[in-house]
Amino acid sequence: MKTLSVWTFGLLLFTFGGAHRHEVFPENFVVVKKNDPRPVTLTCNTQTEKVDSWTLDGEEVEFDSYVRMEGPNLKVSEVDAPMLGKYSCWSGGKMLSSTYLFQELEEEGDLDSLLSCRAKSYDCNFTCSLKDSRFTAVRLGLGQDCSEGHQSCQWESSSSSSSHDGELQFVLPHSLSPYAEESTMLELTAEAINMYYILRRTKTFYLRDIIQPDSPEIVRCEEVGEQLNVSVDPPPSWSTPHSFFSLEYEIQYELKDDGKIENSFSTLIPKKINRLRVRSRDSLVLSAWSQWTAWQNVRKGKKNRHRCKKRHQGDPQGSTPGSSDRLKTKRRKHKKKKKGII
Numbered sequence: 001m002k003t004l005s006v007w008t009f010g011l012l013l014f015t016f017g018g019a020h021r022h023e024v025f026p027e028n029f030v031v032v033k034k035n036d037p038r039p040v041t042l043t044c045n046t047q048t049e050k051v052d053s054w055t056l057d058g059e060e061v062e063f064d065s066y067v068r069m070e071g072p073n074l075k076v077s078e079v080d081a082p083m084l085g086k087y088s089c090w091s092g093g094k095m096l097s098s099t100y101l102f103q104e105l106e107e108e109g110d111l112d113s114l115l116s117c118r119a120k121s122y123d124c125n126f127t128c129s130l131k132d133s134r135f136t137a138v139r140l141g142l143g144q145d146c147s148e149g150h151q152s153c154q155w156e157s158s159s160s161s162s163s164h165d166g167e168l169q170f171v172l173p174h175s176l177s178p179y180a181e182e183s184t185m186l187e188l189t190a191e192a193i194n195m196y197y198i199l200r201r202t203k204t205f206y207l208r209d210i211i212q213p214d215s216p217e218i219v220r221c222e223e224v225g226e227q228l229n230v231s232v233d234p235p236p237s238w239s240t241p242h243s244f245f246s247l248e249y250e251i252q253y254e255l256k257d258d259g260k261i262e263n264s265f266s267t268l269i270p271k272k273i274n275r276l277r278v279r280s281r282d283s284l285v286l287s288a289w290s291q292w293t294a295w296q297n298v299r300k301g302k303k304n305r306h307r308c309k310k311r312h313q314g315d316p317q318g319s320t321p322g323s324s325d326r327l328k329t330k331r332r333k334h335k336k337k338k339k340g341i342i
């Protein structure tokens with residue numbers, strides 16, 4: 001009874017999931033190029049058994065001059081669409097192994113139009129997303145092992161069933177040192193399947209080319225004469241030490257008088273503003289800008305619940321650096337406490 005239900009389940013899987021719609025990459029597959037007359041060999045995984053037949057998607061394969069057996073294996077030449085699919089070898093009514101015959105998709109355009117990658121920092125990993133709903137299973141791998149299709153390639157997989165808004169997401173670990181000058185390019189290979197068609201593309205780039213920090217954090221604003229000194233911290237996901245991985249900031253603010261929006265690369269901006277927001281980028285490689293932070297209102301007064309505060313009344317402009325630094329530290333600590341960080 002048990003074996004029967006397992007068998008039925010397997011059959012259902014095969015009928016509805018396995019035959020045409022690949023949610024994962026099959027273990028064994030062979031790729032042919034379109035209009036390539038050269039024969040390909042489909043290997044039967046057996047040492048001892050005598051192979052007596054092959055099936056294609058469940059139908060027995062008839063041998064002719066394009067399809068013939070060579071030992072236990074099947075040799076197929078001048079492959080065209082009806083010959084693509086799942087091949088299985090059999091011995092005395094027992095299936096020995098299966099392998100898929102895919103055709104390579106020939107398309108204009110490179111990977112850049114399909115795949116976008118982004119690193120939030122120089123550390124450990126970066127993410128890629130693929131916007132193409134034609135493919136049911138996609139995998140990405142770094143390095144020559146992957147671009148040359150070796151078994152040793154470490155693939156990162158994703159499938160349409162785990163996509164967000166039709167976008168497949170990948171996290172790719174890398175072993176580049178964040179402190180060293182980046183001299184070797186990353187080589188990223190993507191494979192995507194749709195029915196019996198497979199897309200294969202490799203692209204190369206430097207990690208620094210895909211850097212896009214997260215939004216920075218507005219820590220506080222202080223009045224300095226007629227101006228506002230805005231303090232901004234790097235996002236928590238950014239590489240440390242921050243003195244080494246320096247960010248630059250752009251501040252956008254709305255003037256109180258006329259509601260005009262202005263931008264500043266200096267942290268000193270006019271005092272009379274309604275609200276402001278900030279974005280950041282790596283100042284050395286001039287990376288892509290982060291997203292803007294949310295707008296933050298700037299208000300005066302003791303009951304100011306916003307993060308941008310007026311300087312204390314009793315805090316003279318000319319106080320010694322030491323004491324004012326301490327004061328700032330104190331304020332920061334206080335704030336963190338309120339937010340529950342400490």
Ligand SMILES: *[C@@H]1O[C@H](CO)[C@@H](O)[C@H](O)[C@H]1NC(C)=O
Nearest residue numbers: 121123124125126171173237
């Ligand atoms: C990617 O690396 C960051 C550290 O930079 C780490 O916090 C995060 O967990 C990593 N993500 C994955 C999915 O490995």
Ligand SMILES: *[C@@H]1O[C@H](CO)[C@@H](O)[C@H](O)[C@H]1NC(C)=O
Nearest residue numbers: 222224229230231232267268
């Ligand atoms: C603005 O604030 C930073 C610290 O957040 C400080 O180092 C800098 O001296 C301040 N600038 C002015 C003009 O007060």
